[in-house]
Amino acid sequence: MDAKQTHEAYRRAVExxxxxxxxxxxxxxxxxxxxxxxxxxxxxxLSDREAKEDNEARANAERIAWGVQADAPQxxxxxxxxxxxxxxxAGSPGTFRIxxxxxxxxxxxxxxxxxxxxxxxxxxxxxxxEGIGDWTDFAEKPTAADRQKRTSILSTDAGTVYSxxxxxxxxxxxxxxxxxxxxGVIASGCEIVQTPDMAPLYLPExxxxxxxxxxxxxxxxxxxxxxxxxxxxxAYRYDLMFQVSTEMLQSSIIDMVPELQNMSSRAIATALxxxxxxxxxxxxxxxxxxxxxxxxAGVTASxxxxxxxxxxxxxxxxxxxxxxxxGAWLFSTDAFTLLMNLVNDDGTYYLMPSVSAGAADHLxxxxxxxxxxxxxMASTVKGPVLFGSWDAMKIRLCGPQVFEASEEFAFxxxxxxxxxxxxxxSRLGLVGSGAGPIKHMLMKT
Numbered sequence: 475m476d477a478k479q480t481h482e483a484y485r486r487a488v489e490x491x492x493x494x495x496x497x498x499x500x501x502x503x504x505x506x507x508x509x510x511x512x513x514x515x516x517x518x519x520l521s522d523r524e525a526k527e528d529n530e531a532r533a534n535a536e537r538i539a540w541g542v543q544a545d546a547p548q549x550x551x552x553x554x555x556x557x558x559x560x561x562x563x564a565g566s567p568g569t570f571r572i573x574x575x576x577x578x579x580x581x582x583x584x585x586x587x588x589x590x591x592x593x594x595x596x597x598x599x600x601x602x603x604e605g606i607g608d609w610t611d612f613a614e615k616p617t618a619a620d621r622q623k624r625t626s627i628l629s630t631d632a633g634t635v636y637s638x639x640x641x642x643x644x645x646x647x648x649x650x651x652x653x654x655x656x657x658g659v660i661a662s663g664c665e666i667v668q669t670p671d672m673a674p675l676y677l678p679e680x681x682x683x684x685x686x687x688x689x690x691x692x693x694x695x696x697x698x699x700x701x702x703x704x705x706x707x708x709a710y711r712y713d714l715m716f717q718v719s720t721e722m723l724q725s726s727i728i729d730m731v732p733e734l735q736n737m738s739s740r741a742i743a744t745a746l747x748x749x750x751x752x753x754x755x756x757x758x759x760x761x762x763x764x765x766x767x768x769x770x771a772g773v774t775a776s777x778x779x780x781x782x783x784x785x786x787x788x789x790x791x792x793x794x795x796x797x798x799x800x801g802a803w804l805f806s807t808d809a810f811t812l813l814m815n816l817v818n819d820d821g822t823y824y825l826m827p828s829v830s831a832g833a834a835d836h837l838x839x840x841x842x843x844x845x846x847x848x849x850x851m852a853s854t855v856k857g858p859v860l861f862g863s864w865d866a867m868k869i870r871l872c873g874p875q876v877f878e879a880s881e882e883f884a885f886x887x888x889x890x891x892x893x894x895x896x897x898x899x900s901r902l903g904l905v906g907s908g909a910g911p912i913k914h915m916l917m918k919t
Contacts, residue, residue, distance in 0.1 A: 475514070476518075477515070477518045477519075477522075480511055480514050480515050480518060481515060483507070483511050484507075484508065484511035484512060484514075484515055487504050487505075487507035487508045487510075487511055488504075488508055490504035490507075491504035491505045491507075491508050561879075576648065576649055576650060576668075576871065576874075576875055578590070578592045578650055578666050578668060578871065579592035579666075581648045581649075581650030581651070582650050582654060582660075584650075585650060585651050585654040585655075586654075587654050587660070587661060587663075589661075589662065589663025589802070589841075589864070590660065590663050590664060590665070590666055591663075591665045591666070591865055592665075592666045592667075592668065593665065593666075593667050593668070594667075594668050594669075595667055595668070595669045595675060648739065649739045649742065649743055649875050649896065651739075652739050652740045652742075652743035652744075653743045653746060653747065655743075656743050656744055656747040656846070656847075657743070657746065657747035657750050657751070657845065657847070658751070658804045658805075658843040658844055658845025658846075658847075658848070659747070659750040659751060659761075659762055659804070659845060659864070659867060659869070659900075660747075660750070660869070661843045661845075662802045662804050662841075662843050662864040662867075663800075663802060663864040663865060664750075664864050664865065664867035664868070664869050664900075665865045665866075665867065665868050665869070666869050666870075666871060667707065667868060667869070667870045667871070668870075668871050668872075669870065669871075669872050669873070670872075670873055671872065671873065672709035672872045672873060672897050673709075674706055674707070674708055675706070675707040675708075675870055675899075676704045676705070676706055676707075677704065677705045677707065677868060677903050678702055678703075678704055678705075679702070679703040679704055679705045679903050680700060680701075680702060680703075681700075681701040681702065681703050682700055682701035683700055684698050684699070684700040685698040686698075705868065705901050705903040706901075707868060707870040707899040707900075707901060708870075708899045709870070709872040709873075709897040709898070709899060710757070710758060710759060710897065710898060710899055711895050711896070711897050712742055712745045712746060712895065712896055712897075712898065713742070713893060713894065713895035713896075714738060714741050714742065714893065714894055714895075715891060715892065715893040716734075716891075716892055716893075717884055717887075717889040717890065717891050717892070718730070718734065718889065718890050718892065719888060719889055719890075720888045720889070720890065721888075723890060731879070734892055735877045735894070738877055738892065738893075738894035739875070739894070741894075742875075742894060742895070742896055746896070746898060747845070747846075747847050748847045749761055749900065750762065750847075750869065750900050751763055751764070751845050751847035751848050752764035752847060752848070752849060753766075753900065754766045755901070759869075759898060759899045759900035759901070760900060760901045760902070761900065762804075762857065762860065762867055762900075762902060762912065763848050763849055763856060763857025763858070763860060763914060764849050764856065764857060765856065767856050767857050767914060768901070768902045769856075769857065769860065769862075769902060769910055769912045769913055769914045770910035770913050770914070771856070771913065771914060771915075771916040772788070772789040772792030772793065772861070772910075772913030772914065772915065773785050773788040773789040773792060773913075773915055773916070774915075774916045774917075774918055775851075775915050775916065775917045775918050776918065777917075777918050778851070778852065778853040778854075778917055778918050778919070779851045779852060779853075779917070780812060780851070781809075781812065781851075781859065781915065781917075782816075783816055783824055785915065786813075786837065786838070786859070787838070789859065789861050789913060789915055790838050790840075790861055792913050793861055793862050793863075793910070793911070793912075793913055796863075797862050797863040797866075797910075797911045797912075798840075798863075799863075800863045800864075800865065801840050801861055801862055801863055802834075802840055802841045802842065802843065802861070802862075802863075802864055803837050803840055803841070803842035803843070803859070803860070803861050804842070804843050804844075804845055804848065804859070804860045804861070804864075805842060805843070805844050805845070805848070805858070805859055806844075806845065806846075806848035806849060806850055806851065806857075806858040806859070807844060807846050807848075807850070808850050808851050808858070809848075809851055809858040809859050810842075810844045812851070813825055813837070814827075825837060840861070848860075851917055852917060853917060853918070853919055854916070854917060854918075854919050855916075855917045856914050856916055856917075857914040857915070858915060858917065859914065859915040860912055860913065860914045860915070861912070861913060862910065862911045862912030862913055863911040863912065864912065865911075866902060866903060866911035866912060867900065867901075867902055867903075867912065868900065868901055868902070868903045869898065869899075869900045870898060870899045870900070871896065871897070871898050872896075872897035872898065872899075873897055875894070875895075875896045876893075876894060876895050876896075877892070877893075877894045878892065878893050878894070879891065879892045
């Protein structure tokens with residue numbers, strides 16, 4: 475019997491046990507039933523309590539593990555493929571469009587990146603985003619119904635994947651997933667600023683810091699005015715467009731559209747990783763390294779295409795302790811290869827790689843990453859090796875990530891045209907008094 479039936483049987487047994495009109499034998503049997511059903515009720519209540527405590531423990535464990543709400547949304551929306559099929563069945567009216575406002579904080583954590591910080595900036599009047607409606611910071615969405623709005627757009631498996639569950643099955647196809655793989659700047663822990671619009675964004679920049687000093691009793695404090703400037707982050711569009719035949723879309727045994735969206739995200743992430751590393755800031759984001767870098771030289775390497783462990787120690791020590799505390803290394807591909815082959819006098823390798831899968835290698839106690847888009851080592855090149863506090867590197871992502879399809883553009887050729895885009899900018903900010911938070915190695919002439 476369930477809890478309701480057991481409780482009803484217990485109630486009737488109590489009534490019979492208290493009925494003085496019954497004979498002694500009937501009252502005795504009723505008292506035995508009271509004890510029996512009371513014990514059954516206690517077992518049901520204890521079992522329910524244990525199940526509730528177990529569910530709460532699981533939810534708390536998930537919150538601790540992922541840092542997000544563990545409650546699943548009440549429902550789940552259609553997948554990308556299902557939405558595309560519905561559009562096709564309706565006669566392909568207009569344009570099939572998915573506008574995804576990435577939740578970079580959650581997506582990067584799901585990829586194992588806990589170094590990046592993400593902030594949300596917006597005007598009081600929030601714009602309307604197609605497919606989302608009145609945009610709200612996803613970090614502020616408290617309810618399952620609110621999170622479901624994003625789930626209906628992002629989910630790649632409507633049956634098992636929820637936006638509140640940071641499962642790799644979802645992040646495999648996200649922009650953040652590809653950025654974290656391709657961009658060492660992202661993996662090292664830059665600050666990402668998300669805005670719903672593309673208007674210029676100004677961040678404060680400290681050119682000269684304030685100073686403090688000892689003053690005698692009764693004497694006025696010494697005035698030291700900091701010199702403030704500002705860093706402007708714009709919105710540069712990075713996009714792509716490709717065409718797929720009707721025959722391929724209709725005949726493929728796999729869901730082509732999610733794969734095409736994944737391909738679009740990967741291509742865009744490759745372009746972004748390139749400019750975050752070496753963008754010249756002229757009609758493009760300003761990258762962290764290359765000929766136009768705004769980082770400060772911390773050391774000149776011993777050679778034009780080589781460096782020593784002593785050079786790395788000098789670069790490390792050139793960064794002030796305040797920035798060393800949260801510091802991380804970033805190497806170009808060839809610089810990392812050289813580091814891996816550095817040995818001491820007895821032939822022992824200086825670098826001992828991490829033995830844990832996915833964990834960052836460490837050099838001088840600080841994590842290190844590789845960025846394949848940093849400049850290769852050559853005479854007078856800036857930035858094949860960098861060290862410092864990466865939260866000073868600002869990356870702006872504006873509005874939604876868009877993925878669209880149209881059968882009208884190449885209608886006569888039986889081709890469906892797909893296009894994707896994001897808007898972004900990057901720049902090193904908050905330099906302050908020449909004590910650069912990130913410093914680079916300058917290769918010898």
